[in-house]
Amino acid sequence: MALDYFAPGVYVEEVDRGSRPIEGVSMSVAGFIGFTEDVRGDAELFKPMMVTNWSQYLEYFSRPASDGFTDFDAYLPFAVQGWFQNGGGRCWVVSIGTKLPGSQPPSAEETATKVLTPGGKPSLSFNLQLPEGGSAPALPASSDSRILIQVTESTPKLEEDPDEDSVLPLDTGEFFTVSVQQGGQEVERYEHLTMNPEVDTAIADYAITALEESEYIQIADISQNGQPLSRRPANGYYEVAPPPYIAPPDRLPRDVQGMRDDREGLQGLFEIDEVAMVACPDLMRAYQEGLLDLDQVHGIMEMMLTLCENSFPGPAYRMAVLDLPPVKLGKNDNQAVPPQEQKPQHAAQWLRTFNRRSMFGALYYPWIQVANPRNGGRPLMVPPCGHMMGIWCRTDESRGVFKAPANETPRGVTGLAYETNMREQELLNPLGINCIRNFANYNRGIKVWGARTLVEPDNIQWRYISVRRLLSYIEKSIEIGTQWVVFEPNDMDLWERVKRTVSNFLERLWREGALFGGAPSEAFYVKCDGELNTHETMMMGRLYVEVGVCPVRPAEFVIFRISQWAPNQ
Structure with a gap:
C-alpha cells in the first residue's frame, strides 16, 4: 500500500483479504x-x-x-x-x-558379468578387482563402485611409419575395444583386442593378456571352441557389480x-x-x-x-x-x-x-x-x-x-x-x-x-x-495449508481469515461425505476469537485455533430388526 499521495489521480491497490484454500495432502504413499x-x-x-x-x-x-x-x-x-x-x-x-x-558368499563365477557373442554363446566374464586377500568388502559398496564395460568395434594395429611396400593387416571383424567406465568417466581403455590367444602382438592383443593390467576389473575367457570372430563379445554396455554385501x-x-x-x-x-x-x-x-x-x-x-x-x-x-x-x-x-x-x-x-x-x-x-x-x-x-x-x-x-x-x-x-x-x-x-x-x-x-x-x-x-487416517489427513493438511499465517499481524482480521480458510476446507470434506451431519454446523466447528487469543497469548506471539470435527464411522455391524406385522383390519 502506498504511504503518500502527491498528485491527483486514481490509485489502484491490491489488498489480500480473502481466504487461501487448503489443499489436502496425500496419505497414499x-x-x-x-x-x-x-x-x-x-x-x-x-x-x-x-x-x-x-x-x-x-x-x-x-x-x-x-x-x-x-x-x-x-x-x-x-x-x-x-x-x-x-x-x-x-x-x-x-x-x-x-x-x-550370514549366507555363504557366492563364488567369483557366480557374481561375474557374463558377456555373450552376437550368436548368444559365452565369450568373456568380468569381475571387479578385489582388494588384497581376494575377499568381499566387509561393508556395503556404494553405487559409485560399480563398473560399466563398453565393447565397441576396433581395427588391427597399424605401423606408425609404414613403408610403401608394407602390407596392411586384414580387418577380419574379430577386433574390439573395451572401455572401462566409472562414475560416468572412462578410466581405462584397451584397443585392438581379439579372442585369439596366439595372435601376433604386432597386429592385435589377446584380450585376457591385455586386461591383466587393469586396476578395476578381472577378466576370464569363457568362450567355446571356434574361430576368434565367432567368439568375439557382442557390442554393448555391461555392468560389473561388486560382490554382494552379506551382513x-x-x-x-x-x-x-x-x-x-x-x-x-x-x-x-x-x-x-x-x-x-x-x-x-x-x-x-x-x-x-x-x-x-x-x-x-x-x-x-x-x-x-x-x-x-x-x-x-x-x-x-x-x-x-x-x-x-x-x-x-x-x-x-x-x-x-x-x-x-x-x-x-x-x-x-x-x-x-x-x-x-x-x-x-x-x-x-x-x-x-x-x-x-x-x-x-x-x-x-x-x-x-x-x-x-x-x-x-x-x-x-x-x-x-x-x-x-x-x-x-x-x-x-x-x-x-x-x-x-x-x-x-x-x-x-x-x-x-x-x-x-x-x-x-x-x-x-x-x-x-x-x-x-x-x-x-x-x-x-x-x-x-479410516477415522485415524481421516483425522491425520485433516491435521496435516491444515498444518501445511496455513503456513502463510506465520508472522501475519495477530488481529481480528487474521482470525476471521483463518476461520474462513479452515471452514472452507472442512465444508468441502463434509460435501464429499467425510464428516457426519445434515449441515456444516453439525459436522464441524472452527473457533478463533478473543476467548482463545487473550492479550497474554498475543503478547507471546501465539495464535490459537480450535477445530472440532465429527468423522463418519464405518457400519461395521449391520443389524436388521425383523418382526411379523399384521396390518389393522
Whole structure:
C-alpha cells in the first residue's frame, strides 16, 4: 500500500483479504524395507529409493532381465508387487541387502558379468578387482563402485611409419575395444583386442593378456571352441557389480533400524515427509530363518510404532502395518512354524505377548497365498502387509481417505494360510486383528473383513483405520495449508481469515461425505476469537485455533430388526 499521495489521480491497490484454500495432502504413499535381488542404477543399499511402478522397481532392485524376486524367497518383492497390483501408486523402498545375513558368499563365477557373442554363446566374464586377500568388502559398496564395460568395434594395429611396400593387416571383424567406465568417466581403455590367444602382438592383443593390467576389473575367457570372430563379445554396455554385501546376523537389527542422520533404514524412511504408511515384510523372513528371535522382532515392531507416533513438530500421521509372526507360543516361544499352522487362538495369544497397543498400527490375519515366479508359479505364503496397503491406496483414490479399507478383494491372492470362520473372527476382531476371509460359500471370493487399528479395545474413539487416517489427513493438511499465517499481524482480521480458510476446507470434506451431519454446523466447528487469543497469548506471539470435527464411522455391524406385522383390519 502506498504511504503518500502527491498528485491527483486514481490509485489502484491490491489488498489480500480473502481466504487461501487448503489443499489436502496425500496419505497414499507407502514405505517398504527388506531384502531385494540386487541394488542397481541410482539405488543405494540402505537408502530409500522412490519407485512409481513395478518396471521401475525392476530397474533399481533386480538383475538385468530378471523377474525381480530372490532365490531365498524374500518377502519384499511380493509386498511391493502386491502394493502395485492393488492400486498403490508411489512408494519408497529401502534394501537392506541382497543376501540373507550370514549366507555363504557366492563364488567369483557366480557374481561375474557374463558377456555373450552376437550368436548368444559365452565369450568373456568380468569381475571387479578385489582388494588384497581376494575377499568381499566387509561393508556395503556404494553405487559409485560399480563398473560399466563398453565393447565397441576396433581395427588391427597399424605401423606408425609404414613403408610403401608394407602390407596392411586384414580387418577380419574379430577386433574390439573395451572401455572401462566409472562414475560416468572412462578410466581405462584397451584397443585392438581379439579372442585369439596366439595372435601376433604386432597386429592385435589377446584380450585376457591385455586386461591383466587393469586396476578395476578381472577378466576370464569363457568362450567355446571356434574361430576368434565367432567368439568375439557382442557390442554393448555391461555392468560389473561388486560382490554382494552379506551382513553378520547380529548386525541385522542395526541395518533395519538405520541412522536418521545418514537417511538409512527405517529411520531414513521416516525422514521422507510424504511416506504415510510403512511395512517391513522381511522381518518375518528373518524370523523364519532364525536370524531374529521373537524378542528382537518385537523390538523392531515397537520401534516402527514409536516412530509413527512421534512426528514432532507436526502432527503424527503415519501408520505401521504389522505382520503376525508365524509362531505358536508355548514350550518353544521363539520357534517359527509354517503360516498354515498358526490358528486364530495362536494369533490372539501372540498379540497378548507382544502387548503393544497403538492407534497408529494395524494388523492382519492370516498370511496370504501368491504365485511364486521362482518356483514355476507354485503357491507361496507371504505376509499380507503390501497387499493391504495397496488396498488402502485404492480406497483413497476411489472413495476417499474416510472410507474404511475393507470389504475389498485383494488382487494377486490365490488363497489363505488359514480360512477363518465367523466364530473365530469373533475372537480376533475385538482385539484389533483384522481378518482376511474366504467367502466362497457366498460366491464372493476373498475379502478383507476388518478395518480396526491396534488401539486399546476400550478406546473406541480411535478404533477404526479410516477415522485415524481421516483425522491425520485433516491435521496435516491444515498444518501445511496455513503456513502463510506465520508472522501475519495477530488481529481480528487474521482470525476471521483463518476461520474462513479452515471452514472452507472442512465444508468441502463434509460435501464429499467425510464428516457426519445434515449441515456444516453439525459436522464441524472452527473457533478463533478473543476467548482463545487473550492479550497474554498475543503478547507471546501465539495464535490459537480450535477445530472440532465429527468423522463418519464405518457400519461395521449391520443389524436388521425383523418382526411379523399384521396390518389393522
